[in-house]
Amino acid sequence: MLYEELVDVYEKIGSTTRRLEKEEIIANFLKTIKHKSPETTYDVTLLLQGKIFPPWSDKEMGVSTQLIIKALSKMLGENTKSIENKLASVGDMGEITEELVSNNKQVTFFKVPLTITKVINNLRKTESITGSNSQNKKLNLILELYSSASPLEAKYITRTITEKLRIGVGEGTLVDAISDAYGIDKEIIDRAYMLSNDLGEVATRAQESIGAVKELSITPGKPIKPMLAQLSPGIRESIEEMGEVVCETKYDGIRVQIHKIGDEIKIFTRRLENVTQALPEIVEYIREALPDEDYIIEGEVIATRDNKPISFQYILQRVKRKYDVEKMREKIPLKIFLFDVLYYKEPVAEQPIGQRRQLLEEIVHTSDDVELSTMKVVSSDNVGDAEELFNWSIDNGHEGIMFKDVSSPYSPGKRGKNMLKFKPVRETLDCVITGGLYGKGKRAKFFGSYLLSLLDSQTGEYKTLVHAATGMDDEMLASLTDRMQQYILSTNEQIVTFKPAVILEVAYSEIVESNEYEAGYSLRFPAIKRVRDDIGLDQVDTLDKLKQMIDLQNN
Numbered sequence: 001m002l003y004e005e006l007v008d009v010y011e012k013i014g015s016t017t018r019r020l021e022k023e024e025i026i027a028n029f030l031k032t033i034k035h036k037s038p039e040t041t042y043d044v045t046l047l048l049q050g051k052i053f054p055p056w057s058d059k060e061m062g063v064s065t066q067l068i069i070k071a072l073s074k075m076l077g078e079n080t081k082s083i084e085n086k087l088a089s090v091g092d093m094g095e096i097t098e099e100l101v102s103n104n105k106q107v108t109f110f111k112v113p114l115t116i117t118k119v120i121n122n123l124r125k126t127e128s129i130t131g132s133n134s135q136n137k138k139l140n141l142i143l144e145l146y147s148s149a150s151p152l153e154a155k156y157i158t159r160t161i162t163e164k165l166r167i168g169v170g171e172g173t174l175v176d177a178i179s180d181a182y183g184i185d186k187e188i189i190d191r192a193y194m195l196s197n198d199l200g201e202v203a204t205r206a207q208e209s210i211g212a213v214k215e216l217s218i219t220p221g222k223p224i225k226p227m228l229a230q231l232s233p234g235i236r237e238s239i240e241e242m243g244e245v246v247c248e249t250k251y252d253g254i255r256v257q258i259h260k261i262g263d264e265i266k267i268f269t270r271r272l273e274n275v276t277q278a279l280p281e282i283v284e285y286i287r288e289a290l291p292d293e294d295y296i297i298e299g300e301v302i303a304t305r306d307n308k309p310i311s312f313q314y315i316l317q318r319v320k321r322k323y324d325v326e327k328m329r330e331k332i333p334l335k336i337f338l339f340d341v342l343y344y345k346e347p348v349a350e351q352p353i354g355q356r357r358q359l360l361e362e363i364v365h366t367s368d369d370v371e372l373s374t375m376k377v378v379s380s381d382n383v384g385d386a387e388e389l390f391n392w393s394i395d396n397g398h399e400g401i402m403f404k405d406v407s408s409p410y411s412p413g414k415r416g417k418n419m420l421k422f423k424p425v426r427e428t429l430d431c432v433i434t435g436g437l438y439g440k441g442k443r444a445k446f447f448g449s450y451l452l453s454l455l456d457s458q459t460g461e462y463k464t465l466v467h468a469a470t471g472m473d474d475e476m477l478a479s480l481t482d483r484m485q486q487y488i489l490s491t492n493e494q495i496v497t498f499k500p501a502v503i504l505e506v507a508y509s510e511i512v513e514s515n516e517y518e519a520g521y522s523l524r525f526p527a528i529k530r531v532r533d534d535i536g537l538d539q540v541d542t543l544d545k546l547k548q549m550i551d552l553q554n555n
């Protein structure tokens with residue numbers, strides 16, 4: 001099939017801004033090629049998205065704009081600097097290519113008409129070229145295309161290489177067009193696309209039969225777009241809306257999708273980049289932890305120090321690393337918390353999360369390096385359990401909690417209502433310690449919780465606001481207990497009052513009305529962040545500031 005036919009379709013699509021019209025043009029085109037080979041339909045569907053490899057593939061073309069400029073310069077005898085200048089003023093390399101090729105005065109002999117297969121194959125070949133002279137070899141491959149191309153064809157070859165088609169076609173339009181062209185329900189096409197992450201495959205199957213589309217499913221080795229989470233408005237609200245909920249700790253690391261096919265294990269990020277090489281120990285841990293079957297599992301990799309989570313920044317250093325991986329492995333140890341399974345011997349992504357979690361528990365042999373996310377099944381009868389898990393999670397250095405509707409399937413790429421994250425934006429207040437409570441059990445010798453107060457600037461007094469217990473590690477617990485001894489004013493069994501002297505920064509999720517505290521308000525989920533020795537008592541936050549924060553919160 002001639003490339004010029006596709007270029008004609010590109011032009012038509014680009015000339016309208018109406019989505020429905022675009023969809024119709026694509027559908028009609030797909031109908032006209034129904035009798036062609038599955039390979040042609042596959043390639044056309046990819047090229048309509050401006051791609052030459054499917055989204056699940058980690059292959060990349062590896063042709064830079066610089067190389068396009070070099071090729072054009074060589075072919076047309078135009079100097080590279082002048083092409084670069086044009087690019088700086090026009091911005092679209094495709095348009096520049098079209099202009100240059102149409103101004104071409106050189107006579108080309110033996111111009112062969114370009115076919116779709118020729119274009120896509122030449123571009124695909126650039127991916128596998130490495131080593132010495134690779135730039136020249138790539139240059140020759142694209143030069144061959146430009147030499148046979150009409151100005152319009154050359155424009156779209158460039159746009160395909162730069163991965164910017166500029167014809168305004170999104171995945172949704174293509175899904176609709178495929179559904180229309182082959183007369184198959186949109187939901188069926190959409191499901192097949194979500195699970196295969198390959199519209200080319202969906203279209204070729206649609207060309208074959210509806211049954212073939214329905215058979216398409218998730219496959220180890222082909223990463224799919226991760227299911228995304230919406231923000232939860234609050235713990236109780238979310239649980240009441242969802243009914244029965246899998247409630248889990250939200251870890252602060254990077255999400256990984258791990259595929260095992262035969263002997264090979266591959267790790268992909270949420271943007272479907274293959275990061276297997278950068279995370280060798282995760283490959284080892286996972287191989288050890290699961291049976292020798294094909295599977296796809298999901299989890300969060302976090303960086304640790306003394307087996308405690310450390311900032312997300314560290315894990316980024318690991319994932320981006322191409323060299324000295326072994327050295328980095330020692331410097332920034334990693335562990336993984338698994339929270340989902342999408343394939344185990346067979347596709348399971350469409351089973352409810354409650355069931356998938358059970359399967360995960362059956363197949364994973366946990367260790368210090370591979371754990372399952374901490375989880376509780378909650379409903380409106382035990383909202384307290386979710387609040388407890390939230391506190392525990394924050395206390396242990398994690399980010400918050402997730403809610404997953406127990407009966408929901410995995411919906412690739414969708415940010416739906418079946419998975420919510422509760423990760424409050426945590427404002428902070430600087431409060432002074434005016435009281436405390438001795439802890440229980442192991443913490444009996446320490447002040448396990450502090451009564452925190454704000455300044456009333458009208459009277460100069462301190463007004464109580466909240467009891468804060470979470471956020472302190474063992475070291476802080478001991479050192480602060482020590483330090484507070486000198487400020488004790490009175491003790492009544494476990495309850496102590498202090499002279500205002502030490503200021504704590506406390507994070508919270510929400511300010512709520514309260515008649516328990518003198519401020520008339522209190523904080524939900526307070527967590528102690530640090531001692532603020534850098535400010536004086538006159539800088540403790542005031543009730544006025546609290547009012548401002550309430551206004552902000554309610555807006």
Ligand code: AMP
Nearest residue numbers: 228229248249250251255300339373402
């Ligand atoms: P978002 O990226 O904003 O959609 O928030 C969800 C993210 O939380 C996921 O992409 C994961 O990286 C991360 N995450 C951490 N812990 C979990 C968990 N237990 N279940 C699902 N996602 C989790």
